[in-house]
Amino acid sequence: MSDSNTTDFTNPSTFILQGIPGLEAAYVWISIPFGAIYATALMGNFTILFIVKMEPSLHQPMYYFLCMLAITDLVLCTSTLPKMLSIFCFNSRQISFSACLTQMFFLHCFSILESGILVAMAFDRYVAICHPLRHSIILRNSILFKFSLALLLRSTMLILPFTLLARQWPYCRSNIIPHTHCEHMAVVKLACADIRVSSYYGLFVALSVMCLDMVLIALSYTQILRAIFRLPTKDARLKTFGTCSSHLCVILAFNIPRLFSFLTQRFGNNVPLHFHIFIANVYLLVPPMLNPIIYGVRTKEIRDRLLRLFTHKWT
Template sequence: MSDSNTTDFTNPSTFILLGIPGLEATHLWISIPFCAMYAIAVLGNFTILFIVKREPSLHEPMFYFLCMLAVTDLVMSTSTLPKMLSIFWFNSREISFSACLTQMYFIHCFSEMESGILVAMAFDRYMAICNPLRYSMTLTSSVVAKIGLAVVLRNGILALPYPFLARQWPYCRTNIIPHSYCVHIAVVKLACGDIRISSYYGFFDLFSVIGMDVFFIAVSYTLILRAIFRLPTKNARLKTFGTCSSHLCAILALYIPDFFSSFTQRFGQNVPLHLRVLIATVYLLVPPVLHPIIYGLRTKQIRGRLLQLFSRKGT
């Protein structure tokens, strides 16, 4: 470790990302599944966007929200994985201070944007099941666009304090980040000032945004389940609940790794560092990989269009 990385300096021009500390010898092997997952995420989400754009029958609120989710997944994974793979493959660990803060903003903004889109999709399922006669009148193209804009503005604004708070702290000990990307808590831990404001804002953001989103999703599904159980036959109940299964899988794919990663980073001091970083790294890839698979396999309209696409290529 060079002296320039450990002696006194203020606000370094570059940070050094270690990748997954303690597992440097296996970085090349770790990169193989990560690269495969990134390729699946990019191919899967672009396929969703292509199918929805090409098929007029899919120009409905549910699929518009799915396209928003696909774009969010693409941005979130692309903001981290290329740099991460350059660390694993080429030992390219340097990242400029500005680029680090930009990456930090994109990570927090788009990971929470996914949560907001899942709330919108829960509202879509609520309207389709509980108020089907008002569905087309309520969820017009204009309303869908306004919901999407509201999600973008909410998370775009709430993510702004992360890079601004990180920029204001003096970094006088080291510029080495023991992580594979510039997550807020890993960066501000390098500061030599009092970073409680950053820590408090992280908790506020986690519980106010994610907590509020989980609350609204829970309320939506309470009303949905109540409506489903009122249906007269078991087949009708199963068929109606099946329309929610893809969305429920997407919710689990986002929130379970998110909460596990967040609490491990903050309270998992007894968890080995390499395991905490590995969990946080995998968390960013799980939703972008699983969402297109979930909706591609479990949504009849998309599955049918995919089969048609491949059958045409086969003829």
């Protein structure tokens, strides 16, 4: 072990990402599905962006939010996957102190941004179903821009203290991070200082964002369901609810691994470390892969445009 792992130092020039401790022998095999997930996420989200850009009929609030979701997913997986694959395939574990804090910022900032986008999409479905005649007025382009800017500012202002606090701690225990990426608590636990401020603030942000966003989504869908059940026929109710099905699937794909990861990290003291890390990676990597697939399969407009694209290409 190098001296940098045991000697006192403050703000080390580099950290060492350990990967998934205990599964080193399987790194090459783990890299195969992770690489496939990354390739699928890139292809799927870029396809969504291309289709919405090229199809004028999709220039609507729902699809603008979908494009925001695709961009967020691309940033999330790209901020972690390339470095993770370099660990698994090439044993390239070093990451500079500044790069580690930058990865931490983008990772947590865009996770909160994605949660906010799902709230915005729920609000869009609420307006489209409960106030269809006012949809274009309520969600006009200027409002969409302000809404998007507010979500980005919320994410940035909540996560900026993470990196500022992490930068000012002295790191004199070790520079080895037992993780595949610079997750906030995995980094600050290396500090030889009282990190309760970072720990409590992280817990506050996680709980407040998760609870607030889920309450807002639940309120939107309560109103949506009330409007659906007032429709006169079963076919009308099913058709209207079908417009929300993609969004509901995306919410579940994002929040179930997220909640499970949060609970195991905070309360799963008897859970093996490699399981903690594996679940944290699933939370970050699976939604970017599934989201474009869900919307591509369940949204008729995108599915039809994609079919026309391939039909035109091969004829």
